[in-house]
Amino acid sequence: MEKNFIARIVLIVVLIFTVGFAYSQKLNVGVVGLSHDHAHVIMNQYKSGEVNIIAIAEPDNGLKERYKKAYNLPESIFYSSINEMLAHTKPDAVLAYNAISDHLAVVEACAPKGISVMVEKPLATTVEQAEKMKVLKDKHKIQILVNYExxxxxxxxxxxxxxxxxxxxxxxxxxxxxxxxxxxxxxxxxxxxxxxxxxxxxxxxxxxxxxxxxxxxxxxxxxxxxxxxxxxxxxxxxxxxxxxxxxxxxxxxxxxxxxxxxxxxxxxxxxxxxxxxxxxxxxxxxxxxxxxxxxxxxxxxxxxxxxxIYKDNLAYLSAALKGEIKDExxxxxxxxxxxxxxxxxxxxxxxxxxxxxxx
Structure with a gap:
């Protein structure tokens, strides 16, 4: 009886540690823009407890309110611009769900602060934009990743x-x-x-x-x-x-x-x-x-x-930030x-x- 009781206690402790560790490993991300319908994916990942969204930059109040209501998001995490968001928070990474032409502006704001960025496909609308991103990426030693379904x-x-x-x-x-x-x-x-x-x-x-x-x-x-x-x-x-x-x-x-x-x-x-x-x-x-x-x-x-190996963008992003992915x-x-x-x-x-x- 005593052995079984001790075994149960050990199991409970292990489970608590495992759950706590898993929770601590969740990424704390910032989201820039909600106009891309793919933003619903990260919101559902948030709802299911796979990621912590600590900040959202979205200037459109109507769009903000729709997402806020749909996903029960607190008002405190919303900011009107990416610069305001980054002045108050330090996410592990920023995920962009805005127009493709605006991806460069996201990188320009994040790179000097050493924050890596994952954008929705494609990377940029022009080669000139992509080349500017590369300069910022190399200078500030961040990662710029692209998410495709x-x-x-x-x-x-x-x-x-x-x-x-x-x-x-x-x-x-x-x-x-x-x-x-x-x-x-x-x-x-x-x-x-x-x-x-x-x-x-x-x-x-x-x-x-x-x-x-x-x-x-x-x-x-x-x-x-x-x-x-x-x-x-x-x-x-x-x-x-x-x-x-x-x-x-x-x-x-x-x-x-x-x-x-x-x-x-x-x-x-x-x-x-x-x-x-x-x-x-x-x-x-x-x-x-x-x-x-x-x-x-x-x-x-x-x-x-x-x-x-990686079931979705969050698993890949987490591994990339830890330096586990080296393949270019x-x-x-x-x-x-x-x-x-x-x-x-x-x-x-x-x-x-x-x-x-x-x-």
Missing amino acids: TTWYPSNQQIYSLVNSGTVGEVRKMIVHDGHQGPVEIGCSKDFLAWLTDPVKNGGGAITDFGCYGANIMTWLMKGEAPVAVSAITHQIKPEIYPNVDDDATILLEYPNATGIIEASWNWPFSIKDWEVFGVKGYLHAKDAQTLEHRDNKVSEKLSLQPV NDLSSFNVNMIVVKILAAAKESAKTGKKVKL
């Missing part, structure tokens, strides 16, 4: 692993489809649409919004190698809905021994984010986050997925995403001039 797909992670293990041989062609019916059609918020459909604030329409996914995973699979040249065509199929930006884009990436095709659209009958890889010995198709198929000239099979070819890494910005810039130039753009 597809980074956390187990199917995509396994494609990378299988290609590197030689399962399908050397890569010859990659095809990525990313898109949906359109941001208006699927019900994106008015705050999100205000900049998502702006050629300056978003840097384009579907070519930016969805073209970045393909550029990101292809650069990753090619181990940070930029394509030799980029060609692109865009369409404005629904000018009455999207008068200022493209709503359909096809981007062709030329590598020395491979080709990448990115199909990005706001004109499809359903939402899709898939990835096909053709190697000299076989074919892999990540149909969605949880479905991966393999084919060669003998078999066609659905593969079981292996556990991922990660999907979220600055190096890969600098190339993504260059690919998108070249694609927009190609679509405008009708000419191939060499990198």
